[in-house]
Amino acid sequence: MHGPKVGVYWISDSALRVDLGEGISPEVRRRVRAAYAGLRGMSHPAVLDITPAYASVMITIDPLRLGEPDALLGLAQRSVQESLATAIEAAHRRLVDVPVLYDERVGPDLAHIAAIHGLSVDEVILIHTGPVYEVDFLGFSPGFAYLSGLDERLATPRLDAPRTRVPAGSVAIGGSQTGVYPQATPGGWRIIGRTPLRMFDASRGEPSLLRMDDRVRFVPINAARFAALEAAG
Amino acid sequence: MPLLRVVKPGMLSTVQDLGRLGHAAIGVSPSGACDTLSLRVGNRLVGNADGAAALEMTLVGGEFEFDDDRNVVLAGSECETALHAASGVTRLHAWTTTRVRPGDRLEIGPLTSGARAYLCISGGVATTPVLGSRSVHVASGLGGARVRAGEVLPLGLRGSDARFLPGAAHRLVVDAIGRKTLRLRLGPHWRVLGKHALDRLMEQSFTVQERSDRMGLRLSGLLDEPRIPKTLETDGRMITEGVPPGAVQLPPGGEPIILLADRPTTGGYPVIGCIAAIDLPACGQLRPRDTVRFEHVDLSRSRELLRELHRSLDSMLPPVEG
Numbered sequence: 217m218h219g220p221k222v223g224v225y226w227i228s229d230s231a232l233r234v235d236l237g238e239g240i241s242p243e244v245r246r247r248v249r250a251a252y253a254g255l256r257g258m259s260h261p262a263v264l265d266i267t268p269a270y271a272s273v274m275i276t277i278d279p280l281r282l283g284e285p286d287a288l289l290g291l292a293q294r295s296v297q298e299s300l301a302t303a304i305e306a307a308h309r310r311l312v313d314v315p316v317l318y319d320e321r322v323g324p325d326l327a328h329i330a331a332i333h334g335l336s337v338d339e340v341i342l343i344h345t346g347p348v349y350e351v352d353f354l355g356f357s358p359g360f361a362y363l364s365g366l367d368e369r370l371a372t373p374r375l376d377a378p379r380t381r382v383p384a385g386s387v388a389i390g391g392s393q394t395g396v397y398p399q400a401t402p403g404g405w406r407i408i409g410r411t412p413l414r415m416f417d418a419s420r421g422e423p424s425l426l427r428m429d430d431r432v433r434f435v436p437i438n439a440a441r442f443a444a445l446e447a448a449g
Numbered sequence: 450m451p452l453l454r455v456v457k458p459g460m461l462s463t464v465q466d467l468g469r470l471g472h473a474a475i476g477v478s479p480s481g482a483c484d485t486l487s488l489r490v491g492n493r494l495v496g497n498a499d500g501a502a503a504l505e506m507t508l509v510g511g512e513f514e515f516d517d518d519r520n521v522v523l524a525g526s527e528c529e530t531a532l533h534a535a536s537g538v539t540r541l542h543a544w545t546t547t548r549v550r551p552g553d554r555l556e557i558g559p560l561t562s563g564a565r566a567y568l569c570i571s572g573g574v575a576t577t578p579v580l581g582s583r584s585v586h587v588a589s590g591l592g593g594a595r596v597r598a599g600e601v602l603p604l605g606l607r608g609s610d611a612r613f614l615p616g617a618a619h620r621l622v623v624d625a626i627g628r629k630t631l632r633l634r635l636g637p638h639w640r641v642l643g644k645h646a647l648d649r650l651m652e653q654s655f656t657v658q659e660r661s662d663r664m665g666l667r668l669s670g671l672l673d674e675p676r677i678p679k680t681l682e683t684d685g686r687m688i689t690e691g692v693p694p695g696a697v698q699l700p701p702g703g704e705p706i707i708l709l710a711d712r713p714t715t716g717g718y719p720v721i722g723c724i725a726a727i728d729l730p731a732c733g734q735l736r737p738r739d740t741v742r743f744e745h746v747d748l749s750r751s752r753e754l755l756r757e758l759h760r761s762l763d764s765m766l767p768p769v770e771g
Contacts, residue, residue, distance in 0.1 A: 227637045228723030229751040231693035238680050240688060252474070267473040267691035269715050274691025276473070279726045279755055285748075354476040355689065355715025357589050362689065362715075391686070398476075399589045416475075418579045418591060424475035 222251070222300065224293045232275040232289065234296055240364070244271045245352055247300060249429055254299025260288055268353045268428055270362075311348070311431045314396065314411050316387050317442040318344075322410035329372055329389065329406055341436055343367045344408065349394065351430040359398035359416025359424040363432060366394045378404035385411045387434065398424075412446035451517045452601040453504075453570065456554065459511030461587075462596045463663075464574050465567075465710075466502040469582035469592065473691070473714045477591065480584035483663060483710050483733030484525055484565050490622050490766065491524025491569030494546045496609035499768050501573030502583040504596070506566050508736065510557025511596070513568065515549045519604070520571040520611035522546045525626065526563030526734060531556045544619055546611045563626060563734030572605035586711055587663055609769050618765040625758060628731040629739065631707075631724050632746035632754070633697065638675075638687070638719035641699060646673030650721070651743055655705065659737045663711040666735055668704055675699045675719050692716045695724035695732070697743075707732055725751040727758055 223235035234251055237244035252268040255275060262281040267274040275292060282288065318341045320326055330337045349363040356362075371392040382388070382403035387396050390405030397403055398415035415425045426432065437445070455462075467488065468481025482488040482505055489499040503524075504513075510528050515521075523530060523543045530541040533554040541547055541555075543566065549555065560566050576583050576593065585592040596602070614622075633650075642650065655670035677687050692698075696708045698718040707724060709732060724732055725746050735741065746754075 226748055227720075228634055228693050228695060229726050229748060229755065230695065231691075231723070233637065233691070233693075264470045265473040265479070267714050269690045270688050272690050274473075274693060276470075276479075276691075276694060279752060280759060282752070285752070353715070354474060355691075356476060356713050358472075358476045358478075358586075358591055360476050401588060423472075423477075423580065428474060 222293065222296050224289060224296065226285065226289070227274075229279045230277055232277065232292055234273045234275070234292065235271065236273070237271050240270050245350070245364075248273060248353070250299045250302070251296045252428065254295040255292060258291055258295045260291060262288060267355070269355065270352060309429050309431055311433065312426060313433050313435050314413060315437040315441065315445060316409040316411050316434045317437055317439060318409040319439070322383070323387070323408040325406035326408045329370065329408060332372065333369060335369070340370065340408065343370055344394070345434045345436055349432040351426050351428055351432060353428050354424060354426070357397070357399055357401055359426065361395055361426040361430075361432070363394050366392055368392060372406050374404040375406065378402045382407060383410065385413065385415065387411060410442070412442050412449060414449050451572070451604045453574065453604055454514040454516070455511060455596045455598055455600045455602070456514055457512035458596045458598055459506045459557065460509040461507040462504050462511050463585040463587060464502050464576055464593060464596070464602065465505040465584045466582055467500040468710065469580055469584050469586070472580055476714055477580060478586055478711050478714055479694075480582070480586045480592065481710050482567065484567070484626055484730040486622060486625060486730035487525035487565070488567050488569070489768070490614070490762070491522050491567045492573075493766050493768055494522045494524070494544070494612055494614060495520040495569050495571040496607070496611055496769055497569065497571060497573050498608070501569070501605070502576065503570065503574060504568040504602075506557060506560070506568065508564060509559050510566060512554060512556045514552070514554045516551050518551070519549050519607070520546055521549055521555065522569050523557065523566050524569055525566040526560040528560045528566050529558035544614050546613055548611075564736045565733055570604055571611065572607045575603045575605035588711060612766065615765045618762060621758065621761055625727070626730045626734045628728055630742050630744050631728045631731065632751065633722040633724055633743040634746055634748060634751060635722045638681070639721045641675035641677055641719045642673050642721060643676065651745060654740045654742055657735050657737050657739045657741065661735075661737060663709055665709050665712060666707040666732065668707065668741070670704065672699060672703050672705055674701065674703045677719060686717045687719050689715045689717045693720065693723050695726065695729050696720045697722045697724065709733060725754065727751065727755040
């Protein structure tokens with residue numbers, strides 16, 4: 217049984233890339249998820265890490281343990297083609313609720329976003345909490361999930377100059393994406409609220425709250441609930 | 450428990466090993482030593498396995514006190530070092546394995562030939578590993594933070610005997626980490642460069658800016674405003690992809706960035722090329738105001754160079770077992 221042809225090629229002496237399609241679309245994302253699952257099952261002494269993204273998966277390797285390069289290339293190609301051909305539907309995908317306090321104090325860009333889109337703050341909250349988002353992949357920093365499904369009425373350009381420090385748990389909009397900053401890092405997205413949940417905790421069995429394939433809902437909470445959840449976390 | 454006492458922390462000193470691997474899918478950067486060659490050689494000299502954790506010091510070293518007998522070595526940049534012992538003060542050089550005794554104090558001053566030096570100690574630094582590694586990712590705080598004055602670091606059980614670095618191996622390593630011509634393999638997005646910019650990439654000198662850190666080296670020397678094809682674009686930016694080791698990114702503004710150990714796992718700037726693995730340690734040694742050039746290398750040559758280097762090194766100074 218043949219799957220679609222995939223592009224698997226060396227991008228350097230230390231990394232292979234698997235291209236699963238062009239652009240961003242649910243079909244390409246589905247193929248990335250399948251390819252990632254297949255590649256994780258691969259066994260080769262040189263493989264160090266596997267990084268999924270929108271339309272590609274990268275395999276980082278140790279060139280000192282590579283042996284014959286074509287052997288790994290072939291192995292990767294077969295793993296991906298088998299996993300694409302199998303077309304297992306991810307029947308069990310988690311639905312994760314992320315509680316968010318939406319107010320000016322923790323969401324300094326909330327009023328700005330409302331204003332530029334001609335909406336009230338309440339409407340912004342309603343629209344942001346409406347969809348069930350999908351986690352495309354994680355990157356940028358530990359536990360940072362790229363979510364798709366943002367209503368285009370809220371799409372807002374990034375800041376010209378990023379803030380030097382965005383508080384951990386900040387919920388933000390950048391372009392047509394939304395996400396949560398797990399750590400206090402510099403950030404260029406627009407901040408509209410904050411979650412009391414710890415999105416990343418290295419001491420947990422599963423450090424990251426979110427993983428690829430999850431579906432996510434944002435649930436509005438008030439300041440009292442925020443304080444209670446923060447204390448419990 | 451044997452401890453390393455931090456008297457002075459230096460400019461930026463962090464515990465690093467060969468990196469935190471296998472967690473890129475949850476956004477965890479590899480981190481680890483920016484100059485892995487120096488770390489490996491330093492560890493071999495004090496009888497440690499290649500991946501033992503050491504203290505990576507940046508530009509200015511620190512001052513450290515020992516409370517038991519250890520073999521130590523400074524691997525990487527040459528640095529002005531004094532060992533204060535009961536018998537007096539001795540000047541030390543990089544790459545020379547030295548015995549320290551309880552109460553001895555190592556004072557490491559400015560690094561003179563490169564950006565980083567590794568204080569490798571027999572037994573290794575034995576902080577608690579996080580997600581399989583002792584490496585510190587400075588930006589997110591994963592794995593710890595920069596060391597502070599007054600801090601104490603646990604040390605592991607001593608392993609094998611200390612060794613000295615043969616002259617030929619010393620030359621091999623110093624040459625490898627001191628390179629200023631970086632071998633680069635074009636791709637995957639070199640086409641965002643116009644024809645003239647592509648020529649300039651291989652002809653021009655670039656200067657390392659002050660604003661460089663463990664995440665990357667910012668180079669000045671305008672290359673080109675990247676032209677991102679529509680098929681690779683979203684929101685006016687390139688579609689996010691995994692960032693390979695040695696990636697040379699071209700952000701808006703046209704000044705390239707060479708990514709280092711603390712690079713994010715994914716990124717949206719076009720990667721115009723990747724530095725050959727053999728030259729990554731040299732990247733970890735580049736200092737602000739250093740000038741570099743790029744030289745084209747193909748995949749098979751790049752692999753061959755790395756294999757030759759390690760074959761030579763291993764024959765003169767083999768890794769310690771286990």
